Amino acid sequence: MTLNRLGSLHQCRLSFMRQLTRRMAKEQWQFSRPHFNVNSQGVGYAVYTASYPGGKASLVAFAHELPDELRSDRVIAEQWDTTFALFNGVPSVADIERLQQNVPLQEAGRISESELTLSRANRSVRLWNHVVDALASGQQPEAEALHDVGYLMRTTAVYGSGKFGAADREQLNHNLEQSDVFKAPFAVEMLTVYLIRTFVRDLVNHAAQCKGGDNAIQLDASLARELGIGNSTGLGMAPFLINHPVLVNNWIVAREEAISRVRSLEHIDATDRQCVFDLLERMQLLTDRWQSNHPVQQTKLIALKNDLNKAQSYLSKASMDTTFFWNELFNWCEENLSTEGQECIASLMLEPYGELVDGLSHCMDDPISHTLRIDGTQTVQAVTSLLETSFGWAKDVDWASDEANARCWYVSEEKLEPRLGERHEEPLEEYEQPLAPARDAITALTDLNRWDDSKRIAEFLVAHPEHRRAVQRAQWHRIAPYGEIRDNTIDAAMLPIDLLRAKLSFFGATRFDPRSDRWVRICLYPGAPYPEELNANNADHWIYPNV
Amino acid sequence: MNTSINEVAALARKAARGAGYSWSMADEAAFATAWLCRNGLNGAVLLAEHLNLTHEHGIQESKLQSLELPWRGGPVGLCALSAGATLSDLAQCEHQQSETLNQIITPELLLPFLAYVSQRAQKKLNDDSLCIKTLIVCERFEAHIHCMNGVAGLNKFSATSATTAASSGKRSQFCDLNYQYQFTSHTPQKVREVSVSHRINIPANELESLNRFAANTYAPATEASRQGAGAGNTDND
Structure with missing residues (x-):
């Protein structure tokens, strides 16, 4: 897929947040709040426990007092309004005390194999005070203000997979052999954010109660439901798509297979069409609420709104007698809509067909790439052919040009976070991270062309061990044909936000709001039922706001 | 420091790159370190020792020179990561029952690659009732890798007296290593599950190393890089 296409993806039935809420409802997960010890200054801790078939996991949430001047959106911050860990099981008092010593420090602390994630969130300055003040004085906050921002708090990182001492994903699956509850990609991260959202709602009600006393009221349930959790995502997430080609392939394949299955339906009934029609209208409302100051996204948004209107018109006029109705729609979209519009309609098309597509969610993890190693018995010719299949397009790039080599991915000494620099303006090359697979493939091809085609690739790799990555990626292509981004990830015109958008869309994020070419704000779980409301009837289409 | 395996693998990758390996070979260092840790050996300690040695002499000085037998590295020995990666590349080839590799630096780092070779060999045999045992002997240790049902794990590891001399600095920096394969049939009841570790303690010295x-892989911060990372300091909403 190209970066433009990846940067236009939309959430769908297979998105990880929606997988989780459907599962929680279907399995009737139980939720409790065994502790809520937050004082009138808003400082303290709370524990939220989710009980699923076969186990429990608990969000341990800490609320802090943070002076306004220290509240920063950026990953280099050192203090936050709230900090969190997801605990595997139910934490003891000793566990909570241990976490209290470490979780507020985030990267500077250590968590243990009992923890699954580590994260933090800051208040929305715009909305938090407005909501607290309104509730404290006995009034509900303005719905429009809630819609404009979309969240009361915004996370700046949700770390999992063994980071800062947390349990490895492999350990989790090993320990939970009786349950595949956390097998889906980012399942623990999605559960963390779902529980954070509940805590934030409770915390704002608590703050209003402390401020207003008897005058205070609780945030109206329907207003609360429209609030999600904001997320600011920067370059730290961008390398993920490049570093996990097999996993990303599985995500794309699942989505493409789902679309293909729906396009293959010869006959559809009126309720299916009505379902898409209704959700399209709700998507229009979501798009109206979607604001961005970034010129690229503004242009895409205008096109998307226009596309949704066109699609609405198409759907209302299209004859139900048309065979392969969705396929016709899909083809029409390709000819008439922007990339954003095409991806959005493709997602909507899947909505009536849970039974047909939801099973694909079981194919979206990657249980095998860690077991795959280079097959050195392949010939130079065979590997050359595989590289050309994956990266043949990159032969047309002028790799000697400054533009094609303009960028350099590196990790900063200051925060140990991935960053993107200008290769020709800063002395960064010796620190370059291996995040330009297309360039590296072309370099490998150049060296391979000097070798006898019949030689084993193992022999080539003894002479050129630096090409092992390129060879491995070429061989992965046999099992992961969608794993490689068909664009230059170090080009002068490359937009990292496209990489971020792709990953976040699979999370189920909406309202993408790029703050620069390498930094995007999103909203997670807006519209989702809270734990006490969750049931089979509201577990799925909550992502589309009610008209 | 008590770390997860993912954490130690990420550190191993960066450390190997920082010591002078290519990112490709750094991946092999991460693979080997993680496997050793999962199998109860302290891969972080072994990698730190290896990197200190190979970095001192220059990474290129110990890399495998060619596939021609016997395999050779350089005057300081043969890098276990370089030899191991190539062993693994050739895992699908026919193997001799017994092989000797000469002058291997930090030979423990070969174990993960030998384990992979035995996994491929078993897959090729297409007979789950066969257990492949790899017996590895060198001056520093004796180890057994058992591969059953497609999974290879470290079944036995005993350090020899040479290893205990390490603290006094007498341990040689490389040694010859012999490995041989044995094929035995097993019944499912006799399969001993190899335990898997999910955590590792990295001693302070090795962690520092x-x-x-x-x-060495981190770029010094510049004002330009800070500006480039995000939207600015006042991005609160």
Whole structure:
């Protein structure tokens, strides 16, 4: 897929947040709040426990007092309004005390194999005070203000997979052999954010109660439901798509297979069409609420709104007698809509067909790439052919040009976070991270062309061990044909936000709001039922706001 | 420091790169370190020792020169990561029952690659009732890798007296290593599950050593890089 296409993806039935809420409802997960010890200054801790078939996991949430001047959106911050860990099981008092010593420090602390994630969130300055003040004085906050921002708090990182001492994903699956509850990609991260959202709602009600006393009221349930959790995502997430080609392939394949299955339906009934029609209208409302100051996204948004209107018109006029109705729609979209519009309609098309597509969610993890190693018995010719299949397009790039080599991915000494620099303006090359697979493939091809085609690739790799990555990626292509981004990830015109958008869309994020070419704000779980409301009837289409 | 396996693998990758390996070979260092840790050996300690040695002499000085037998590295020995990666590349080839590799630096780092070779060999045999045992002997240790049902694990590891001399600095920096394969049939009841570790303690010295190498991969911060990372300091909403 190209970066433009990846940067236009939309959430769908297979998105990880929606997988989780459907599962929680279907399995009737139980939720409790065994502790809520937050004082009138808003400082303290709370524990939220989710009980699923076969186990429990608990969000341990800490609320802090943070002076306004220290509240920063950026990953280099050192203090936050709230900090969190997801605990595997139910934490003891000793566990909570241990976490209290470490979780507020985030990267500077250590968590243990009992923890699954580590994260933090800051208040929305715009909305938090407005909501607290309104509730404290006995009034509900303005719905429009809630819609404009979309969240009361915004996370700046949700770390999992063994980071800062947390349990490895492999350990989790090993320990939970009786349950595949956390097998889906980012399942623990999605559960963390779902529980954070509940805590934030409770915390704002608590703050209003402390401020207003008897005058205070609780945030109206329907207003609360429209609030999600904001997320600011920067370059730290961008390398993920490049570093996990097999996993990303599985995500794309699942989505493409789902679309293909729906396009293959010869006959559809009126309720299916009505379902898409209704959700399209709700998507229009979501798009109206979607604001961005970034010129690229503004242009895409205008096109998307226009596309949704066109699609609405198409759907209302299209004859139900048309065979392969969705396929016709899909083809029409390709000819008439922007990339954003095409991806959005493709997602909507899947909505009536849970039974047909939801099973694909079981194919979206990657249980095998860690077991795959280079097959050195392949010939130079065979590997050359595989590289050309994956990266043949990159032969047309002028790799000697400054533009094609303009960028350099590196990790900063200051925060140990991935960053993107200008290769020709800063002395960064010796620190370059291996995040330009297309360039590296072309370099490998150049060296391979000097070798006898019949030689084993193992022999080539003894002479050129630096090409092992390129060879491995070429061989992965046999099992992961969608794993490689068909664009230059170090080009002068490359937009990292496209990489971020792709990953976040699979999370189920909406309202993408790029703050620069390498930094995007999103909203997670807006519209989702809270734990006490969750049931089979509201577990799925909550992502589309009610008209 | 008590770390997860993912954490130690990430550190190993950065440290190997920082010591002078290519990112490709750094991946092999991460693979080997993680496998050793999962199998109860302290891969972080072994990698730190290896990087200190190979970095001192220059990474290129110990890499495998060619596939021609016997395999050779350089005057300081043959890098276990370089030899191991190539062993693994050739896992699908026919193997001799017994092989000797000469002058291997930090031979423990070969074990993960030998384990992979036995996994491929078993897959090729297409007979789950066969257990492949790899017996590895060198001056520093004796180890058994058992591969059953497609999974290879470290079944036995005993350090020899040479290893205990390490603290006094007498341990040689490389040694010859012999490995041989044995095929035995097993019944499912006799399969001993190889335990898997999910955590590793990295002693302070080795942690410092790995962090020092890893730091070579970090670019010093500049004002331009800070500005480039995000939207600015006042991005609250």
